[in-house]
Amino acid sequence: MTITDQSSGESTDWAIELYNVTKTYGTKYTAVTAVDDVFLHVERGEIVVIMGPSGSGKTTLIQLIGALLTPTSGDIIVNGRHLEGLSKADLSKLRRSEIGFIFQTPNLLAGLTSSQNVELVLNLAGIKGRAAKERALHLLEQVGLKERTSHLPSQMSGGEQQRVAIARALANDPQIILADEPTANLDSKTGHHVVELLKRTAKNHGKTVIIATHDMRIRDLADRVLWLEDGKISVRWSDGYMIDPVCLMLVTKSTILRAEHNGKNYYFCSRGCLEKFKENPESYASRGTWNGDREGSVVDA
Numbered sequence: 649m650t651i652t653d654q655s656s657g658e659s660t661d662w663a664i665e666l667y668n669v670t671k672t673y674g675t676k677y678t679a680v681t682a683v684d685d686v687f688l689h690v691e692r693g694e695i696v697v698i699m700g701p702s703g704s705g706k707t708t709l710i711q712l713i714g715a716l717l718t719p720t721s722g723d724i725i726v727n728g729r730h731l732e733g734l735s736k737a738d739l740s741k742l743r744r745s746e747i748g749f750i751f752q753t754p755n756l757l758a759g760l761t762s763s764q765n766v767e768l769v770l771n772l773a774g775i776k777g778r779a780a781k782e783r784a785l786h787l788l789e790q791v792g793l794k795e796r797t798s799h800l801p802s803q804m805s806g807g808e809q810q811r812v813a814i815a816r817a818l819a820n821d822p823q824i825i826l827a828d829e830p831t832a833n834l835d836s837k838t839g840h841h842v843v844e845l846l847k848r849t850a851k852n853h854g855k856t857v858i859i860a861t862h863d864m865r866i867r868d869l870a871d872r873v874l875w876l877e878d879g880k881i882s883v884r885w886s887d888g889y890m891i892d893p894v895c896l897m898l899v900t901k902s903t904i905l906r907a908e909h910n911g912k913n914y915y916f917c918s919r920g921c922l923e924k925f926k927e928n929p930e931s932y933a934s935r936g937t938w939n940g941d942r943e944g945s946v947v948d949a
């Protein structure tokens with residue numbers, strides 16, 4: 649779906665759109681709301697890091713976006729398609745061809761070489777034989793594993809195995825890469841290298857990447873950092889920007905337009921957006937929690 653920002657006339661091509669997405673596990677007394685009324689747009693080609701403590705809902709959010717879980721309520725649109733309207737077969741096709749997953753553990757098949765692990769994913773998508781082999785070798789070369797294509801997982805380090813997982817996630821040329829704690833089992837230096845590589849490879853191919861992590865080092869690699877707390881997304885001034893709740897553009901600390909609504913601060917890229925917000929704050933305020941802390945040269949609107 650393309651949304652036109654009326655203040656500038658530019659249009660944005662969203663890879664991922666979430667509207668008021670909530671996921672509650674269990675019922676009644678056992679109910680846990682892991683993701684709570686989340687509104688999120690991710691641009692094509694953007695690298696977003698979702699940070700938050702354990703239990704804040706990162707895995708649930710990633711799995712909702714990746715169509716591995718269905719929301720209790722709300723709407724999720726991936727590459728312009730409403731997940732709710734898709735059949736099981738279409739969802740599995742979407743997961744296979746449009747999304748690449750990277751998990752905490754590489755989950756490589758122990759009896760297969762790194763090349764065969766990547767080829768397997770290609771085979772499942774209908775690319776077989778020599779074509780699959782060549783593509784697997786090319787991908788492994790891109791993640792710096794040219795010398796490891798015939799190695800079994802047990803013959804590789806954790807960082808190398810996770811790089812195979814990146815090559816595997818890229819195999820079917822998905823537009824979107826979702827990574828859930830990809831560095832959790834790596835020492836922090838190796839972890840940083842692996843994510844740097846993921847970022848470089850993704851940028852080269854124009855991929856959209858969402859990484860859930862509580863590894864602080866990874867935040868430098870993001871175009872945007874979002875914080876998840878109790879299933880709600882917040883953006884912090886300390887990261888150098890906020891999001892305009894009306895047009896969803898990033899606004900930097902130099903922005904001087906602010907409005908307060910129900911005790912929370914909202915920041916705007918332009919007076920036009922601010923005016924729209926004032927006309928109907930309720931319709932925009934639900935787009936997330938903004939922990940504006942009055943840092944920087946912010947002036948009340």
Ligand SMILES: Nc1ncnc2c1ncn2[C@@H]1O[C@H](COP(=O)(O)OP(=O)(O)O)[C@@H](O)[C@H]1O
Binds near residue numbers: 707708
């Ligand atoms: N399958 C499940 N059934 C019930 N509760 C769950 C389930 N998965 C996660 N939760 C709960 O949802 C909350 C968010 O979990 P999760 O998404 O795994 O967070 P994170 O990845 O940030 O650690 C936690 O309170 C967790 O206990």
Ligand SMILES: [Mg+2]
Binds near residue numbers: 706707708
């Ligand atoms: Mg998790």
